Amino acid sequence: MTDRDRVATLAADLVRLDSRSSLSNLPVAARIEAELAGFEVERLDYADAAGVPKRVLVAHRGGPGGIALSGHMDTVPATGWQDDPWSGAVDANGRLHGLGSTDMKGPVAACVVAAAGLPADVPATLLITTDEETTKQGATLLAERSELARRAGLRGIVVAEPTRLVPVRGHRAAINFAAVATGVQAHSSTGRGVNANWALIPFLVELQAIQARLRSEPSLQDAAYDPPFADFNLVLDNHGTAINVTVGRATARVKFRFSRALDPEPIVDAVRAAADRAGLALEVVRDGTPPEVEADHPMVRAAVAATGREATTAPFGTDATRLNAIAPCIILGPGDIAEAHTPAEGVALDDLAAAVPVFRQMLRG
Template sequence: MTVRLYGLSNCDQVRKARKWLEAEGIAFDFIDFRKAAFQPQAIQQWLTQTERNAIVNPASKGWKALSESEQAALMAQTDSDFSMALHQQPTLIKRPVLETEKGLVFRFKPEAYADVLKSIPTTWQRLHGLLFPSGDRPMTAATLSDHPALALAQKLIRIDSVTPDDKGAQPLIQSELAELGFKAETLQYQEVTNLWTVHSASGASDDAPVFVFAGHTDVVPTGPIDQWEHDPFSGLIDAQGWLHGRGSADMKSSVAAFVVACRRFIQNFPDYGGHIALLITSDEEGPAIHGTKAVVETLQQRGQRLDYCLVGEPTCSQQLGDVIKNGRRGSMTGEVRINGIQGHIAYPHLARNPVHELAPALSELVGTEWDQGNANFPPTSFQVSNLHAGTGATNVIPGHCDLMFNFRFSTEQTPQTLQEQVTKILDRHGLDYDVDWTVSGLPFETPKNGELVQAVSQAIETHTGHQPEHNTGGGTSDGRFIAQTGAQVLEFGPLNATIHKIDERVAAQDIIDLTEIYYQTLRNLFIGR
């Protein structure tokens, strides 16, 4: 049964409803009234099940702001016009709206929710039914750990591999693949450990397709451990079917799913006719200099070709399979020092204040439209990240001002075009400056009609019924280094709602589903759809 919850993300009653559903282990889709997923057709569907008075919230400020004649006119409109009016002013709707095949519930009412949802299996029950269809095993966390991807994810989470220390996570991964004939190589660059391990099908030629699962074993620091509900390195699966721990979403669960999908695929199709590799680093969350970037450079020096790469970064927003990243924006940081003349603040004519001189130039930089993006990328953005000047004294004009900013840029730009535009603006304002540039990634895009995007999209749709959104937004990932080889690169992994947060977690069900999608992707690429 499909369960949908409609409302506004910042509404207290909506938050309570979402927490209640999550605590009960009920899978649901959340549709924000202000997002594109909310359409007037949803309201029209409600009108086939209930009266208008049940939908409209007479206590809302929007309703009270209408005169009696305006209220009457709204209620007298056709279903289509009424739906459109509420879609344009959703605060008129009683919220949240719980929509199920058994009916609608307006406002959060725990008793009504329990009644309408009582026949829907919880996440825990669905997991148990998937693992033990006959029902002959009790529902405990131990039974979930019998699933190989979940068991491996737990083991990986229990390793406190904070960047850049792998702490033995990569040897554990290789041990899971060794019996299949994967040939492993540890590539150590300074303090960073990288795993490059390859399996070749029997008789596969050197020019046969090469598919790579790319990921990382390093995690960000936990923050205050006493603020976590569970030990961040426990790998605990709770009674609601959540897998807890640092790296559970970003991205040890994906790595575990890689391994189990590969193992199952190779066992089922030993003559698949290609090469499957894993590229795992301990430096994705850090500087990302001696990790995937360095490995790719080594592979290119060897003449190693990469055809397809699936990066397991958490990409989904509301439910598994709703978003895949078929590209990313480029990232470039500029560090500018504006030179002035230090002096006494009471004698400005004897000094030159670099902050004052920077101000109009900075205003122009902030106000510049760098481009309008394109069909697949949002417009290039400019953001100031740091601005420093002064000695700390109240009576000293600073001798210099340091500005740091970042561009996230689309394929409409190159680092060179942006640098030239910035330089022209600084020169136009007559500044005395020095500038340093750091390009941490170039934009890339994998065609939507390419083999990899099609294989992953079809695997998602086959297993979940969702048609994923193709997206190029967000930050950077190690996919930017691999894309420079000419490989088709795509990112797909679990929900990103808790990544880098206190109490990071992921639904155990999603890891089981993710493993199946990765497996089906391999089938689609090598065996055929």
Template sequence: MGLDPVDLTKEFVGIKSVSRWSNAEISDLVEERMKTCGFEVERLSFTDQNGELKVSLVGKKGEGKGGIGFFSHTDTVPGQEQDWDAYQGIVEGDKLYGRGSCDMKGPLACTMIAAASVSADQLKHPIIIVATADEEVGGKGAHQVTHESEILESIRPEFGVVAEPTSLTPVYSHKGSAHIVVTAHGEAAHTSTGLGQSANFLIAPFLAEMAELAKEIKHDERFLNHEYNPPSNGFNMVITDYDTKQNVSAARSTCHICFRTMPNDHSEALVEELVNKARGYGYEVTSSMSKPYYLDPENAVVQLASKFTGGKKPETVPYGTDAIH
């Protein structure tokens, strides 16, 4: 259709779509290019908690049911300020540098152009291309597509490929995640008054327990899975007292705990243990968990991917993708 993968990637990179902003502009361009490639396009959207419009696209070429879907996302991580313009798409040698060039505007461009090379009347089953919003910040776009897309519901692709950058190594599994948010409530007061109660002191005993637990988890086989590298769950904790000044007792202190879930790693039991500990102290607590994605490495689509990538052995990865949705 006259599209070049490098040029199309540069077009996509040239539009800023960091997750904290709207991705409507790049979605408009992707939709236009999908239609150029002969796709029928479905558009889904939502407004995030900051009032930003987020858009996901589902493109279909061909008729019937089943087929294969290729899944990408249009948002990017923010990165750090560079000495160069990260949104120009600079080509040096055989590499293209730019924000999101690998993760994952380049893969999106390549799957679109590959699909464009086949006419609809040549297809026995349809091709689906999905470009989601907010993959980098929780995957709400993929969740919406999974639950609301009329195209996906009517076709139900038999196979799916998430086009994340893996150096063309087939990946059959990745970790999920668990999140626990624990908040202690104190009473704010200027420290000179002798009044108030610092939420930081209230939450301190729980934090001490978490510090000890983090050491244990790294070596406890119940929480390890050696099919992954690393085999541990990356147990982490972040704390905030909402920028309370040093001469004021904190009214709130919140601890965010996150770890990666793996098959047969007792994740559910660990979440339950943490929640019960927090409630035992009288804290406010919420939790959520997503299961890992796992496909039998002997599955036909995994083996086919291995064949077409030069016989590379399928692997696992420690991060997460939209596949969990």
């Protein structure tokens, strides 16, 4: 069986297993582990906030001081899909279709095939996480508790998110804000309710001003990224309230993405102050630190040599915000991020197969 056949089979099998972040990933973990004969395998089990059982896999073979390949097993919800999201079908053009085919079960399959196909004396490590699409709890647990990753003495990690095999030497990290206003729920016609949305409005006006500053002030931007301004995305949540009911609880959520060159604390302070002035409860959750290495870092030079492509930066986030606590990270994988999280997600099997020798070259150092 060729590497292309191995990747195609494993990727399709993984897509056919529903592992949305709200569900257990144990079947996916078991399918991956079946490919890891000869590897020492560490299983890090936990239950997420909803009590759903989850598993992280760390696999290692060979001596210490090598490179790890990393990916995640969970997917986003199947929003917008009209056909079977878990078909794992391959069309006449050799494209694998299904939820997670690009992000990132196809790339994970390429990582596993690449590592398993190396001689046993070549150091090879796999860091396979879950909950990347939500809390990054799997990567956090791995960074904090994996004894096998520590013993592997890693000098670098390749996070195989889809980059079209263009090396990404850095990306933004995120700080998530949730501001909650409380009202009194009632039938809106009675005049007895208090609509929590009105309490949000002064806060939202200040958030709008913060976003305008991020987009207009050069001191708050990073020219090494496209776009150069930080993401400051707002979502409003009335928790299912109907239009004839006064809103008893309203939540404003903001994802603030920043690069290593930007000090996030003035923005955090501004959001806190705005919430205080509006009398809102505010939760601040920091999603790790921006993983960024210099253009002449050995990991970047190796990736450029393996792919023949210059390194760049990316505005999105990955598990590297947590895994960079173990070793320097770059992002490099097959597939196109533009196809991820869409109801027509797919990846060319040729692209997955092309990633295998690239990953092997990275592992060989």
